[in-house]
Amino acid sequence: MSTGVLPEGGGEGPPRLALTAAGALHAFARAEPDAERLALQAVLAGPELLSPAAWLARDAGHARLLPRAADAGWLTVIHRALRAPDVRLDDFVPQVIAGLSGERCAALASDGGFCVGHTGYNASEAEALCVAAADFTEFAARQRARGWHGASDRVCFHRDVNLLIPSVSFVPFWIDGIDHCLVLGGEPLLNQPAFVELLWGLQAAATRFARQLPAGWHGPGEASGAPPGGTPPGSTPPGGGRGGGGAGLKPPG
Template identity: 40%
Template sequence: MPEQNDIYVILTPAGVLHGFSSANPSEQQLALQAVLAPEESMTARAWGERYSDTWLDMFIEEGWIETLEKRVVAPHVQLDNFLKYVAASLSGSRRVVIASDEGFCLAKMGFTQQEADTLSVAAADFYGFLERQQQRGWAVHGYGVSFFTSIDMLMPNTSIVFLWINKTGYFLIIEDEPLINNRAFVELVWGIKATGERFEQRARLAEQSDAKEGDAADDDTQTVN
């Protein structure tokens, strides 16, 4: 593994699927998630110092991380607008829905609102079904599920990918051929993660600013008294 500071790391689609597949991620999954930093791609050296060069080598060997020679800026995502940009790279028919784990449609492309709402509820119901069956001992673990209308099962009609980003569930619903083995899929997940982390950071700074103003007001009151 090269040690130069100008070697950057990013997740592969397989790395995204593995790293964001669990509501209760392992330490290695959290380490994979951290590769998608909120502002820009991390250097291999910085990530290795934070976690482990051994893990970095292993993740690259597993095909979960790839190295880049140039820095990549994290996407700034407004889901509806961003989905229009990446829909063709995710779905053979450019029909995609992003749903919450509560069954609400967060963004859609190529579907009517009613279709998107129906699919969002169905995705949440099916995820709940999988969880119940796992609790009963059905040893099924995976990143998603596909439904077929043809008995030959050569091409799915609808696929659902289950993702957990910033401790929140997201379901990526793709019509026709799912095309997730590309950088657009990585950028979509990266954008959702980075946007959430930026929002949390701004909220923390606002709370700290309010606290400082409150302390200053108390000091002024004490001085007057």
């Protein structure tokens, strides 16, 4: 099925709906996504990409969103069956984020400044930048509470007076309500499939982790058999998922 309004990539396989980098940035840019963002997130919600027909059939609102998404460049159609990355995050993250930085220096912060992975930076630099990214996320939340919603978007820091190529950029996004922030050294190179792959891999890891939670688990600090803030007994954190044959998107095997 062709949508008739979306750009289509090459290939001879069945059509599959995919987010562009711009679509991924928009879809995951808020801690509490609205219906439009949730519809876009649904493109990456499963273990493999949906056909356009399957996505449209999920909700009547998807058909209304399609022309706007096409105009904004949020969606595309590819002719390859792709599966979500199923790899350990500590192996996957450094590989996939390296190409998003012009200097191949990048880190990923999560949930209050924890460094999920880094490349190009040494450990102390990466940890300091991840804490700074968490501070920016908190700053942005305070500004949104005061009515300035522009603070929820990306920010660049510069050393040169011309403000051309940034020294570092912070790109915040949320997966299942958990804050993340991508730290990129030099020129940010977000407009590529690797950024979509990163978000899909993180969402897939969160889904696998949720499935491992024991019955009766209600979250940190509640009567669930886990210490406050700890990992539930018998479960594996998202970084400890099953290893795979590399960090790339894999065709169904």
